[in-house]
Amino acid sequence: MSISTSPAPSADLIPSLPNDISLNILARIPRCHHRTLSLVSKAFRSILTSPIFFTTRSLLHTTQHFLYLSLRFPTSPSIHHFYTLRQGPISPKHSLALVPPPPPPPRIGSAFVSLGPHLFVLGGSFNDVSSPHVWTLDCRFHTWEPLPNMRVAREFAAAAAIGNKIYVVGGCVVDTWARSKNWAEVFDTVTEVWDSVPSPVDVKEKWMHASAVIGGKIYAMADRGGVKYEPESGEWDCVESELDMGWRGRGCVIDGVLYCYDYLGNIRGFDVNEGVWKVLRGVEKGLPRFLCGATMVNLGGKLLVVWEGKGGGGGGKEMEIWCAMIETEKGRDDGELWGKIQWVDVVLNVPNGSSIVHCSTVMF
Template identity: 35%
Template sequence: MIKKKLKPSVTQQSILISSLPDDLILSCVARVSRLYYPTLSLVSKSFRSLLASPELYKARSLLGRTESCLYVCLRLTPFKSNSWFTLCRKPHQTLTSKKKKKSSGYVLATVPIPHSPRAHLSGLVAVGSDIYNIGGCRKIYETPPSSSVWILDCMSHTWREAPSLPVEPMRLSASVLDGKIYVAGSKESLENLFEVFDTKTQTWDPESSIPCSKTKGIFLWSKSTCIDGKLHVVADRHGVVSPMGAVIAYNCKEGRWDMVEQNMECFKFSSSHCEIDNVLYCVLHGAIKWYDTKVRLWSRLKGLVKLPKFSHDACIKLADYGGKIAVLWVDESSYSGGKKNKIWCAEIALERRQNCEIWGEVEWFGHVLTVPSTCVLEKVLAVTV
C-alpha cells in the first residue's frame, strides 16, 4: 500500500524558514510582491519584524522591486477612530462548490496601527512611502481640523508627529506637487490660509508661502488638486459657501493666481478625484470622467463595460494606483437585512488613443471586504514601497 506524502505543517514550515541565514531570507522576501506581506506576517513574530524593517525596504529598492501599495481609510462605527486597511492577495484557496463565483484574488487586510490619530480626510495625502495626515488630532469628537501633522510610515506602520501648521485652520485641503504639500484653507476670521510643507526638509517653508492677498476668493470649500504644474483651488466669490464658487489656479513657477475656465464644474462637485499623468479624473453622477488641460473638455471614461453601475457618488473613491485607477465603492444593497455592506475594488488600466480620447480597461474587480452598514469609506491612497 502506497502512503500519501503529508504536506509539512505551518509550524514545520516556520522552523524550516527560520533555519535559513538571515541574509538569504531578506533577499528572498525582498523579491516577493508587497501584496503578499500581510499573509507572510502570519508566519512568525520574527517574520513580522522582518517585514517592518528598514533593511528589507532598502533591499527592495536596490533590487528595483518597489511598487504601489493601496491603503484604505475607513470609519467602521460612528464616533470611533479610523481603521486602516491595505490591499493584498488572498492565500491560495480551492473552491469547494462549482456554483461559487471565481474570486478576484484580492482582499483588504487590516493594518495593525496602534494609537492612530483621527484622520482629516481632505488633509490626507501620500508622498513616497508616507501618508501625511494634516489637520488630524487625537480627539475623536473634534470636527474642525487642528494644526497637527502626523505621518504614517507605511513600511513600519507607525505614526510620528511632524511640525504643526503655523496657523490654526477652520477648513483645509492638501495637495502634492513636486514633493511639496500645498495646504489651502481658511481661518476662523475667514482669511485665506496657504502654507507649503517641504517633505524633504520636513519644514514649513515661509518663503514659499503663497500670498493670500492676491487670491480671487475665499477658500471655504476645502477642495484642491494639482494638475498641469499648477495648484487648483475651489474658492468662493462672495465670502459664503454657494454653488457660485470658482476654481482658481496658482502658477508655482511664476507666482501668480489665474481664474480657471468655467468648465471645471465636474471637479467642484465631484465626490472623489485623482490625477494621473497630468489628467484629472473625477466621479460625478455615477460616472468616471476625465479632464485634460490641453483638450479643455470633460469626457466620460469609456471601456468600463465590466463594472456595475454606481449608485451613490459619496460611496465611490478614486486613487492613482501606479498609473492606473483604483476604484473602491460601497454596495449598500449587498445584504437584505441592512446590517452589513460590501466594499468592492477595481483596477483600471488607461490607454490614450489617437483621437485624444482616454479609454479604460478593467483588469479585475471584486468584493474585497464586508463591513457594518455604519461603516464610511473615507479615503483611498497609494504609496510607493
C-alpha cells in the same frame, strides 16, 4: 547591486550565499509573497520588516503601490478607520486589512496626502475646534509619528505633494493677520519646517474641497471658482471654467488626465491640454449604474475605484465596500478615453451608514 555599507542581518539569510546577495534576491519578490516568506525563518521575518530591506527595494526599483482607505462608521463618526488593500499570492480574492488608527483625539475634516511610503493626516476638528496637528503613518511598519504643527489650525483643507514638499491650502477663516498670511503653507519633509506660501487676497475667502497635481501645478476645487498654484513660479490662477464646472472632487490623475465621478453615474476624465471632459468608455457593463460614495485613486498607473455597495448580509445591518481596477488609455485616433476592467470585488463588509472618507496610494 550591493549595499554593504548598511548593517547586515545577524544570521545567514540563505545558506552558502553572502547576506547582501540574499537581500537583493528577497527584495525582488513581490509583497504578496512576504507573509509566506516570513514563515521560512526568524532571519527572514526580521529582514522583511527592517529599514535596510525597504532601502534595498527602493534602490532596485522594486517598490510597489498600495491602497490605503479611511472609513467612518456610524457608531463613531469622528474616528477614522484605516485599511489597506491586500491580495494573496494565489487567490484572486481581494480584501481590506485593518491598520492601527491615528492617536486620539479623533477628528473630522482632516486632509490627507501620501508621499512615498508615508500617509500624512493634517488638521481636522474635534468638538468643533480646528486643529493644526499633523500625523504621519509609515506604511512600511504601520507606525504613527507626530510632525511639527501647521502654523494655522485647519479643517476641510486641500492638500497635495510635489517633490519632497506638502502644500496645504485653505480650511481656515482669514479673520486674523496670522491666518491671512498662512492661508496656504508648505511643509518640507526633509527639514520638517513649515513656511507660509504667499497668496492673493481674492482666493482666501474660498473653501477647498479637493485637490490634484497636474503638470507640476496644484489644482484645488473650491466652493465657487477653483484655483491653481504653480510652486516653481509662485503664481496663482483660476482653473479653467470647463474643469471647474465638471470637477466633483474625489478624483485622481493618470497620464495627465483628471478622472472623477459625476452625478449622472459616469467616470469622466479632463485633459487640461484639450480643455474638455470625456466619458470613460468601455466600463459601462462591468460596473453598477451608480456608484454611491465613489472615490478613486491612481494605483501604479491604473484607476482604482472604490464605492459603497448595498447590504452584504448581517441581517440587513451591513453594507459592502467595493473596488474595481481599471486600465485606462487614450485613443490614438479619436482621443477618446477607454477603460478595461481588470477585476471587481467586494473587499469589506461594514455597518450600515458607514462612509468612505478618503483613499490614497503609497509606495514602498
